Amino acid sequence: xxxxxxxxxxxxxxxxxxxxxxxxxxxxxxxxxxxxxxxxxxxxxxxxxxxxxxxxxxxxxxxxxxxxxxxxxxxxxxxxxxxxxxxxxxxxxxxxxxxxxxxxxxxxxxxxxxxxxxxxxxxxxxxxxxxxxxxxxxxxxxxxxxxxxxxxxxxxxxxxxxxxxxxxxxxxxxxxxxxxxxxxxxxxxxxxxxxxxxxxxxxxxxxxxxxxxxxxxxxxxxxxxxxxxxxxxxxxx
Amino acid sequence: xxxxxxxxxxxxxxxxxxxxxxxxxxxxxxxxxxxxxxxxxxxxxxxxxxxxxxxxxxxxxxxxxxxxxxxxxxxxxxxxxxxxxxxxxxxxxxxxxxxxxxxxxxxxxxxxxxxxxxxxxxxxxxxxxxxxxxxxxxxxxxxxxxxxxxxxxxxxxxxxxxxxxxxxxxxxxxxxxxxxxxxxxxxxxxxxxxxxxxxxxxxxxxxxxxxxxxxxxxxxxxxxxxxxxxxxxxxxxxxxxxxxxxxxxxxxxxxxxxxxxxxxxxxxxxxxxxxxxx
Numbered sequence: 024x025x026x027x028x029x030x031x032x033x034x035x036x037x038x039x040x041x042x043x044x045x046x047x048x049x050x051x052x053x054x055x056x057x058x059x060x061x062x063x064x065x066x067x068x069x070x071x072x073x074x075x076x077x078x079x080x081x082x083x084x085x086x087x088x089x090x091x092x093x094x095x096x097x098x099x100x101x102x103x104x105x106x107x108x109x110x111x112x113x114x115x116x117x118x119x120x121x122x123x124x125x126x127x128x129x130x131x132x133x134x135x136x137x138x139x140x141x142x143x144x145x146x147x148x149x150x151x152x153x154x155x156x157x158x159x160x161x162x163x164x165x166x167x168x169x170x171x172x173x174x175x176x177x178x179x180x181x182x183x184x185x186x187x188x189x190x191x192x193x194x195x196x197x198x199x200x201x202x203x204x205x206x207x208x209x210x211x212x213x214x215x216x217x218x219x220x221x222x223x224x225x226x227x228x229x230x231x232x233x234x235x236x237x238x239x240x241x242x243x244x245x246x247x248x249x250x251x252x253x254x255x256x257x258x259x260x
Numbered sequence: 261x262x263x264x265x266x267x268x269x270x271x272x273x274x275x276x277x278x279x280x281x282x283x284x285x286x287x288x289x290x291x292x293x294x295x296x297x298x299x300x301x302x303x304x305x306x307x308x309x310x311x312x313x314x315x316x317x318x319x320x321x322x323x324x325x326x327x328x329x330x331x332x333x334x335x336x337x338x339x340x341x342x343x344x345x346x347x348x349x350x351x352x353x354x355x356x357x358x359x360x361x362x363x364x365x366x367x368x369x370x371x372x373x374x375x376x377x378x379x380x381x382x383x384x385x386x387x388x389x390x391x392x393x394x395x396x397x398x399x400x401x402x403x404x405x406x407x408x409x410x411x412x413x414x415x416x417x418x419x420x421x422x423x424x425x426x427x428x429x430x431x432x433x434x435x436x437x438x439x440x441x442x443x444x445x446x447x448x449x450x451x452x453x454x455x456x457x458x459x460x461x462x463x464x465x466x467x468x469x470x471x472x473x474x475x476x477x478x479x480x481x482x483x484x485x486x487x488x489x490x491x492x493x494x495x496x497x498x499x500x501x502x503x504x505x506x507x508x509x510x511x512x513x514x515x516x517x518x519x520x521x522x523x524x525x526x527x528x529x530x531x532x533x534x535x536x537x538x
Binding site for chain 1: 291373376380383512
């Protein structure tokens with residue numbers, strides 16, 4: 024037990040600080056994916072609710088593609104494909120190849136995956152808003168942008184929140200895949216620790232526990248957010 | 261009484277509303293053009309990069325990988341389904357201790373990355389070689405494929421148990437009460453009345469779980485299993501040709517799409533007594 028604690032301690036002999044820096048990478052990757060994924064997912068959902076058949080088809084191809092591909096394969100396609108394209112491009116332009124940043128590749132791939140799932144969540148939330156809300160807004164003389172911002176979005180957030188919180192938990196777990204392209208996240212750093220200490224069970228178990236704690240903290244945070252999103256609901260008897 | 265003094269003269273119908281080239285149409289055409297461009301680029305990459313020798317060398321391996329992936333997914337799903345029954349029973353149990361244990365199981369496997377679980381089983385087992393040799397199970401844990409099947413089965417059992425438990429909970433209480441008033445024993449009630457109704461609710465989530473398993477199985481390649489992803493990574497490490505990843509992408513998409521179509525047909529067939537014909 025003491026031995027395990029010393030292995031997990033901070034400082035030069037323990038692996039605590041490496042693991043902590045891994046937690047930081049995991050959390051910052053997930054957190055920076057979120058805004059891109061949400062924005063892209065919202066746009067794709069808007070396209071899916073459009074009256075224009077071409078726009079709907081274009082959006083559906085997007086979801087079919089990125090929900091059908093394994094996340095790992097999307098990541099590799101972006102990472103290696105981006106590597107090859109960017110190297111060729113900068114080779115021609117500046118005469119020397121550039122490395123693709125693993126963090127950026129991970130961010131890009133995870134945003135694609137997250138947004139294709141998020142678009143489905145937003146779509147069903149859109150369907151949960153009665154047409155009367157649009158008609159009411161029109162009757163008040165609100166233009167399309169104001170209708171969206173003042174009438175639809177506040178209700179959309181409430182309806183989409185359960186689905187989005189699920190997607191966030193999936194995103195946190197999916198970040199583990201970037202360890203494969205060499206980004207020093209939780210799993211990668213525990214892997215390094217395993218290589219040095221020959222204690223795989225201890226370290227991978229600790230990694231799992233860290234992911235569990237992260238998802239617990241997220242669940243608590245989502246409890247507060249959904250309380251805020253539903254603040255108008257309680258007074259209505 | 262007044263009569264109309266004059267006929268309203270006949271006039272041609274109003275001109276049809278002009279087809280407007282609105283923002284949505286332009287955006288739609290633009291996006292479709294982008295997809296077409298991407299499709300053409302991929303096709304060009306496959307045609308221009310055509311290399312008979314490479315295809316002869318790696319395509320059989322990759323198709324072999326498809327077979328391994330299907331085996332991996334099939335085995336995990338079947339074993340997971342068997343495991344999910346006791347877990348679901350535990351989740352629905354009135355006994356708080358059993359409920360807590362099964363909840364912890366389900367929370368652990370649904371709350372941690374599949375990759376971390378796979379590492380835990382595959383590399384973690386390596387730490388207890390002596391123990392596994394003693395109980396005669398080392399042959400099992402030595403093979404990466406077995407470890408992958410074990411991990412995936414445990415993982416999908418947790419998800420399937422939640423699906424099953426949720427579906428059983430969704431059957432109205434009146435069904436239980438009606439069965440009780442007919443003096444049906446609990447086992448018969450469950451087997452003949454509750455589970456058939458629950459399975460229909462569970463059909464769609466089960467289909468999603470199968471798709472997630474197909475996609476998730478790519479992770480096995482990281483612990484050296486030569487599934488579709490593993491063979492692809494091997495081929496890429498030898499050739500540095502992005503084509504092989506495109507082949508894999510097409511094969512994975514085909515698997516997922518075929519499954520989705522089959523599942524849709526299955527669902528329509530199984531719920532045909534619920535569909536309204538009017």
